[in-house]
Amino acid sequence: MNSRIYPLLGFVLLVVLLVVGLQIADRKTNLPSPLIDKPVPVFDLPVLASEGQNMSKDSLLGKPYLVNFWGSWCVTCRAEHPVVTELAKLNAVYIVGMNFRDEPEDAIAWLKRWGNPYDVSLIDFDGRVSIDFGVYAAPETFLVDPSGTIVFKHLGQLTWDVVETEILPRLANMESGS
Amino acid sequence: MKPSKIFIFILTLTLSVSVLAQRSPVQEPMVFENQQQEDRFNQLTQELRCLVCQNQNLADSDAQLAHDLRAEVHEMLMAGKSNDDIKLFMVERYGDFVLYRPPVQQNTYLLWLAPLGLLLIGALILRVNVKKRAALLDSNPSEEQ
Numbered sequence: 188m189n190s191r192i193y194p195l196l197g198f199v200l201l202v203v204l205l206v207v208g209l210q211i212a213d214r215k216t217n218l219p220s221p222l223i224d225k226p227v228p229v230f231d232l233p234v235l236a237s238e239g240q241n242m243s244k245d246s247l248l249g250k251p252y253l254v255n256f257w258g259s260w261c262v263t264c265r266a267e268h269p270v271v272t273e274l275a276k277l278n279a280v281y282i283v284g285m286n287f288r289d290e291p292e293d294a295i296a297w298l299k300r301w302g303n304p305y306d307v308s309l310i311d312f313d314g315r316v317s318i319d320f321g322v323y324a325a326p327e328t329f330l331v332d333p334s335g336t337i338v339f340k341h342l343g344q345l346t347w348d349v350v351e352t353e354i355l356p357r358l359a360n361m362e363s364g365s
Numbered sequence: 366m367k368p369s370k371i372f373i374f375i376l377t378l379t380l381s382v383s384v385l386a387q388r389s390p391v392q393e394p395m396v397f398e399n400q401q402q403e404d405r406f407n408q409l410t411q412e413l414r415c416l417v418c419q420n421q422n423l424a425d426s427d428a429q430l431a432h433d434l435r436a437e438v439h440e441m442l443m444a445g446k447s448n449d450d451i452k453l454f455m456v457e458r459y460g461d462f463v464l465y466r467p468p469v470q471q472n473t474y475l476l477w478l479a480p481l482g483l484l485l486i487g488a489l490i491l492r493v494n495v496k497k498r499a500a501l502l503d504s505n506p507s508e509e510q
Contacts, residue, residue, distance in 0.1 A: 220460065221456065221457060221458070221459070221460040221461075222458070288429065313433075314429075314430075314433055318433060318434070318437060318458060319458060320458070321458035321459045321460070323416035323417055323430055323459065324416075324417065
């Protein structure tokens with residue numbers, strides 16, 4: 188009598204494992220970045236639409252900024268564009284667009300067509316910098332504090348919900364902290 | 366044409382199409398100085414995960430990122446970096462998930478030790494059952510046949 192319940196228990200255990208496994212598989216698309224709390228990777232890149240001008244990591248030190256990886260080839264970047272635009276209107280943070288693996292002409296046309304929410308766009312033509320940032324999908328967004336440390340990363344489409352619950356509070360924190 | 370010839374013709378045609386349709390792992394021509402470097406490259410790209418298509422390794426994947434990371438691995442190899450250096454480069458950027466072979470560390474103890482634990486539990490259950498049966502047979506010798 189008692190031993191009959193064991194197979195049932197085993198079954199229930201397997202079901203629990205399945206549910207847990209499925210949930211973990213769901214989260215796999217949003218892996219924690221090992222770069223959180225680490226310094227921003229070094230970069231020194233040409234500025235989009237400004238011939239001969241470069242911008243480096245060092246020149247951005249001292250203020251918080253947002254790094255948004257995008258490309259004109261990236262459909263999801265187009266989808267999140269209104270949110271970035273809305274955020275830019277708040278003037279809450281300096282927004283750096285990282286145009287990666289893209290043709291500069293295409294990028295300029297894209298910005299002209301949909302509007303340019305970025306304070307500056309940098310050209311990461313061969314994607315080297317995107318590899319240093321551990322980018323494996325586009326768009327990806329990183330929030331950097333004034334000391335040049337990455338404090339938050341969002342993978343995939345930026346939503347207003349993420350802006351309100353993750354980005355703006357962190358910015359407010361930085362301001363009250365300094 | 367005789368029916369058998371037609372059959373053979375169709376057979377050759379379909380077979381050749383399937384060969385054409387089969388996608389061999391796309392590899393850029395990579396230049397190595399010696400066989401050892403090439404072996405290491407093949408080993409590394411098989412142990413590193415392509416993060417775009419998460420169930421493929423770098424060697425098999427045709428994603429743009431996999432292309433770039435293969436080039437990166439190649440460059441580091443040629444620059445004389447060790448396998449550990451190259452893996453560390455990947456882990457620093459993409460996390461432990463990039464490794465197909467999880468390292469033994471605090472958050473993977475469960476993963477590595479669980480099979481051993483299950484084996485022990487199995488052995489325990491087996492022991493208890495065997496003992497029970499033995500006791501049963503001892504008390505009921507008539508059933509023994």
